[in-house]
Amino acid sequence: MEDQTRHEQASPEVQKRVQSSFNLQGLMSHLGAQMTHIGPGRVHIVLPSRPEVTQQHGYVHAGATSAIADSAGGYAALTLFDEDSDVLTVEYKINLLAPASGEHLEAIGTVVKPGRTLTVCQLEVYGVQRSGERKLVANGQQTIIRIDRPGR
Known part of the structure; x- marks a missing residue:
């Protein structure tokens, strides 16, 4: 049976709040x-x-792979909190399973165990070829802490 959360959309308010926060991240923009x-x-x-995110062998650098997973x-955790909340990473562990190559990488963060303070997420990164073929290149686990949004 297919996982329906793969396609389910957050409310427009949550989408706007999460996208707005993402847009403030200099590293993601860079x-x-x-x-x-x-x-x-x-x-x-x-x-x-693209060349700017690769390492010496032409694969996407582990730092870039880890950053999008993180x-x-x-942000998966943030979708479950109210508008007065923000999140920070407490820790994460990532396993690099294969060289990160493809037309692009796709990182998927999924909440495994939500909590009032700490939330645990699963991290997956796929190398996606132009043909659409997908290969899991990294996976991991992360702990997120909910904080009051700065300025509140």
Whole structure:
């Protein structure tokens, strides 16, 4: 049976709040990453493969791979909190399973266990070829902490 959360959209208010926060991230902008899906407890971020994000062998650098995974998980958690909340990463662990290659990478953050203070997320990063073929290149787990939005 297909996971329906893959396609479910967050409310327009949550989508706007999450996208607005993402747009403030200098690193994501610098990398050229874009948020492509915002659902309840699930966020997708795409990073186009280009020379500026590669390492010496031409694969997408582990730092760029990890950064989009971290952001996807954090924003997945944020979708479940109210407008007065924000999130920070407490810790994450990522396993690099294969060289990160493809036309682009797609990071998927999914909330596994939501909480009032701490939330645990699953992180997956796929290398996506022009043909649409997908290969899991990294996976991990992350703990997010809910904080009061700064300025509140």
